Amino acid sequence: MTSLPEDPPSAISEGDRDTAVQRLQEAYSQGHISHEELDERLHQVLTARTRGELVAALASLPEENAGTTSTIAAAAGRIKRRGAWRVPRILKVESAYGRVRLDLSRAVIEHPVVDIELQLGTGRATITVPRDATVEFEDLRTGWKDTRYKPRARSRPGGPTIRICGTMGYGRLKIRHAWR
Structure with a gap:
């Protein structure tokens, strides 16, 4: 039995990466994360290759304009x-x-x-x-x-x-x- 090839993971664009960096900077400026956590998460965002990795780097951040x-x-x-x-x-x-x-x-x-x-x-x-x-x-x-x-x-x-x-x-x- 042959198996079907899986779809490649969802790639992210530079716009997605820029938006994630901006969200991290806003969370830091509002005191939601420490300087060390900012550095760690920025590294995750800048090295992320898939949408899942990007979402993981933004996990536990407060929703941006959640009620809009x-x-x-x-x-x-x-x-x-x-x-x-x-x-x-x-x-x-x-x-x-x-x-x-x-x-x-x-x-x-x-x-x-x-x-x-x-x-x-x-x-x-x-x-x-x-x-x-x-x-x-x-x-x-x-x-x-x-x-x-x-x-x-x-x-x-x-x-x-x-x-x-x-x-x-x-x-x-x-x-x-x-x-x-």
């Missing part, structure tokens, strides 16, 4: 986020008419769980999640078409959990995993 909720709203037109944007812990997306496209594949995701609340009237929505993300959308109510989502055959531990909830009127939600 951001809202993206448009009455009509498109809502589009892509590239290296910072994803808040709770993201509300509101649109009466128009298309929504959220690409989280290169976004900075600092929280293990991200809640996306959709309040959409008409128009379709596409959400691209990181390759190693876990997706939950049981609390999403759709009025017209079912959600399209094909989970990854093999998921690796350590990726963020993306929970999608809310209401969609006329339109379809398509959720897909990034290729890289």
